[in-house]
Amino acid sequence: MDVDPRHYDHVVINDNDIHSVVLSYLVHNCYKDTMESFIACTGMKQPADYIEDMEKRKRILNFVLEGKALKAIELTEQLALDLLEKNKELHFDLLSLHFVELVCSRKCTEALDFAQTTLTPFGKMDKFVDKLEDFLALLAYDEPEKSPMFHLLSLEYRQHVADSLNRVILAHANLPSYTAMERLIQQATVVRQYLSQENVKVTPRILNIHVCDLPIILLEVGIHCIVFDKALALGKMCNRGSCNYKDIGYYTIKCRIAKAKETSPSKPATLIKEPHKHFDQVIITVRSGDGGHGAVLSMPNQKGGKSQGKHDKEKTRRKSLYKRDFDGSLILPMGGHGGDVVIYADEGKDTLLEFHTKSRYNAKRGGNVDSTGVFTSQLHNGLAAPTLRIPVPIGTVVKRKRGKLLADLANVGDEILIARGGQGGISLLGTTDRGRKKMMSLTTNVMRDDSDKVLALGQPGEEVSLELILRVVADVGLVGLPNAGKSTLLAAITLAKPDIADYPFTTLMPNLGRLDGDPSLGAEMYSSEATLADLPGLIEGAHLGKGLGRNFLRHLRRTRVLVHVVDAAAENPVNDYLTVKEELRMYNPDYLERPYVVVLNKIDLPKVCDRLPSLIEEISRIGSDRTSSEVETSPDNAFKLRSPEDENTDISTSGVLEKDRKDKQIVEYPRPHAVVGVSVLKSMRINEMLKEIRAALRKCRDSTQALEL
Numbered sequence: 001m002d003v004d005p006r007h008y009d010h011v012v013i014n015d016n017d018i019h020s021v022v023l024s025y026l027v028h029n030c031y032k033d034t035m036e037s038f039i040a041c042t043g044m045k046q047p048a049d050y051i052e053d054m055e056k057r058k059r060i061l062n063f064v065l066e067g068k069a070l071k072a073i074e075l076t077e078q079l080a081l082d083l084l085e086k087n088k089e090l091h092f093d094l095l096s097l098h099f100v101e102l103v104c105s106r107k108c109t110e111a112l113d114f115a116q117t118t119l120t121p122f123g124k125m126d127k128f129v130d131k132l133e134d135f136l137a138l139l140a141y142d143e144p145e146k147s148p149m150f151h152l153l154s155l156e157y158r159q160h161v162a163d164s165l166n167r168v169i170l171a172h173a174n175l176p177s178y179t180a181m182e183r184l185i186q187q188a189t190v191v192r193q194y195l196s197q198e199n200v201k202v203t204p205r206i207l208n209i210h211v212c213d214l215p216i217i218l219l220e221v222g223i224h225c226i227v228f229d230k231a232l233a234l235g236k237m238c239n240r241g242s243c244n245y246k247d248i249g250y251y252t253i254k255c256r257i258a259k260a261k262e263t264s265p266s267k268p269a270t271l272i273k274e275p276h277k278h279f280d281q282v283i284i285t286v287r288s289g290d291g292g293h294g295a296v297l298s299m300p301n302q303k304g305g306k307s308q309g310k311h312d313k314e315k316t317r318r319k320s321l322y323k324r325d326f327d328g329s330l331i332l333p334m335g336g337h338g339g340d341v342v343i344y345a346d347e348g349k350d351t352l353l354e355f356h357t358k359s360r361y362n363a364k365r366g367g368n369v370d371s372t373g374v375f376t377s378q379l380h381n382g383l384a385a386p387t388l389r390i391p392v393p394i395g396t397v398v399k400r401k402r403g404k405l406l407a408d409l410a411n412v413g414d415e416i417l418i419a420r421g422g423q424g425g426i427s428l429l430g431t432t433d434r435g436r437k438k439m440m441s442l443t444t445n446v447m448r449d450d451s452d453k454v455l456a457l458g459q460p461g462e463e464v465s466l467e468l469i470l471r472v473v474a475d476v477g478l479v480g481l482p483n484a485g486k487s488t489l490l491a492a493i494t495l496a497k498p499d500i501a502d503y504p505f506t507t508l509m510p511n512l513g514r515l516d517g518d519p520s521l522g523a524e525m526y527s528s529e530a531t532l533a534d535l536p537g538l539i540e541g542a543h544l545g546k547g548l549g550r551n552f553l554r555h556l557r558r559t560r561v562l563v564h565v566v567d568a569a570a571e572n573p574v575n576d577y578l579t580v581k582e583e584l585r586m587y588n589p590d591y592l593e594r595p596y597v598v599v600l601n602k603i604d605l606p607k608v609c610d611r612l613p614s615l616i617e618e619i620s621r622i623g624s625d626r627t628s629s630e631v632e633t634s635p636d637n638a639f640k641l642r643s644p645e646d647e648n649t650d651i652s653t654s655g656v657l658e659k660d661r662k663d664k665q666i667v668e669y670p671r672p673h674a675v676v677g678v679s680v681l682k683s684m685r686i687n688e689m690l691k692e693i694r695a696a697l698r699k700c701r702d703s704t705q706a707l708e709l
């Protein structure tokens with residue numbers, strides 16, 4: 001059977017698989033505490049009966065490492081009486097560890113006695129003779145540590161024995177004796193060896209390892225991709241030590257070499273150096289799966305004519321068992337439905353950066369009707385392919401590339417079906433050549449393949465190019481010049497940990513933080529939180545591309561309230577404030593209609609003390625008497641958050657907005673809701689500031705409710 005590489009295109013290392021790998025490592029090595037906190041963090045299921053078993057195992061292994069081999073043997077025998085009896089080599093290794101301990105403690109007579117009574121009986125078996133000689137030779141040296149057999153005294157040797165014992169105990173408890181990671185490495189090694197034996201010229205590179213019940217290893221060999229499914233079976237063979245190239249050959253033949261795989265682009269340098277230019281916008285292509293094919297089937301008893309014998313009667317009886325439609329016609333199996341593609345908002349995602357390295361997503365194709373050409377009552381429909389679900393950050397707007405808006409995934413759980421998988425092909429009952437020709441001329445869904453077999457093809461999946469635009473979801477936006485203290489403010493009132501430094505443009509991408517609920521709103525609202533977005537600093541001319549440009553201002557679009565953070569110790573704070581307002585106005589005058597609080601920061605610095613009252617007064621006066629809430633409720637100027645459809649409305653090309661931008665000056669927009677002096681660094685007057693931010697949020701909420709009524 002040919003392998004369709006598209007089946008494997010979307011195989012990614014998913015978090016659960018990585019967690020399983022880590023968990024198996026922790027269980028294997030008895031890291032109980034780490035394992036418990038890991039389970040608590042990841043929400044994984046606890047492995048059954050692990051605790052008791054792990055405690056015992058841990059004690060046994062510790063004894064081995066400490067050189068207390070007799071205690072380890074005693075505990076192991078308590079665990080399973082015959083375990084060491086069945087593993088003579090391990091038993092010998094443990095006993096010889098005790099011998100080594102005696103030698104190291106210079107208890108030579110005791111060591112000799114122990115060797116004679118306990119170790120030498122093993123010498124009856126050839127395989128122990130060499131080992132036995134090595135250990136006994138230790139007695140001949142005054143300083144065994146300096147003898148050629150010094151390694152037998154080392155911690156590494158004890159660790160080696162402990163590892164072997166661990167595997168035997170695990171196997172005895174029907175647990176995997178190798179960690180998932182060890183198995184994968186074994187598989188990869190074997191596959192590599194195999195490829196080098198086959199004189200494959202290009203060094204294979206492992207692209208994807210999917211660790212689940214049946215791992216899949218994809219190896220890229222030049223432009224070809226060899227797909228080894230059943231890799232787990234390979235791993236098992238290796239574990240049993242019975243792996244040979246013949247076995248691998250079997251799987252290789254079965255899987256065949258798949259067609260050229262698109263080489264995955266390596267992470268472009270600009271993505272690493274300038275993630276802020278890419279984190280919120282990307283073009284991707286998705287393709288839903290093709291439908292699986294139906295089949296051309298023949299009835300088992302199509303001889304006709306002759307009188308029916310007992311055998312034929314039996315066939316007729318079986319034939320009547322076939323599934324039938326209400327009109328009596330046979331229900332023939334169909335190819336499986338191709339996988340749909342769904343994009344959904346996922347809390348765990350922050351940026352769209354990863355889509356720059358993988359920009360193509362293909363859902364699986366539906367399974368074909370698996371038929372030998374004869375219709376039997378056991379024939380089933382081809383397997384439907386699973387839906388390919390692509391997670392994106394909350395706040396992602398999904399649009400057709402250069403086309404219409406498809407969805408605004410603003411809330412957790414929002415999702416959109418982007419491409420429907422192809423319908424599975426129908427099956428046909430074989431007819432005479434004439435009948436088939438007639439059928440083909442009537443059906444568009446039928447085609448011949450290379451071997452002149454007629455197939456009822458599944459419908460192809462759809463391919464869609466999409467533009468994803470991230471617009472962070474936040475209630476409050478922090479704006480200001482670089483270094484004003486926006487990130488410090490966010491860190492002071494939320495649990496966010498943004499980078500803070502005294503150089504401009506420390507923040508390159510929005511940071512989000514959550515504000516506690518407002519106690520004044522009563523118990524019900526207290527628990528509700530507002531989200532704050534700390535944006536990169538703006539400078540004069542940002543709208544012309546200076547500094548970090550202005551693109552990140554799109555992240556203010558969903559905010560309801562703005563907080564202007566101004567460095568009150570700067571040379572001209574009022575000017576700084578006006579510069580930022582002007583840039584906002586040039587980007588989107590709507591932003592100036594929103595309620596806002598001006599925070600004059602850094603009042604802890606001596607030079608601010610004297611100028612603070614006049615600064616507050618001057619800034620409070622800038623703007624029109626019309627408050628933002630009046631603007632919001634005024635029917636002509638209803639305050640609205642621009643819908644995602646407006647995303648690409650270029651201000652300079654939109655008549656109304658252009659007019660707004662040119663005609664309406666900053667002073668014509670509402671005054672600040674409040675102007676407060678604070679020091680976010682020294683926690684001075686933080687509560688006053690919070691009170692004003694909450695009041696602005698409340699005002700906004702009230703006016704939205706008024707509008708809704």
Ligand SMILES: Nc1nc2c(ncn2[C@@H]2O[C@H](COP(=O)(O)OP(=O)(O)OP(=O)(O)O)[C@@H](O)[C@H]2O)c(=O)[nH]1
Nearest residue numbers: 483484485486487488501502505506507537680681
């Ligand atoms: N004295 C004093 N220094 C402050 C205060 N708040 C912030 N700073 C300092 O100002 C510098 C800039 O702070 P940030 O929070 O990184 O400023 P920002 O506005 O986020 O800067 P960008 O990310 O570049 O836009 C840091 O050295 C802070 O320690 C304050 O209240 N008092």
Ligand SMILES: [Mg+2]
Nearest residue numbers: 486487506507
């Ligand atoms: Mg910052």
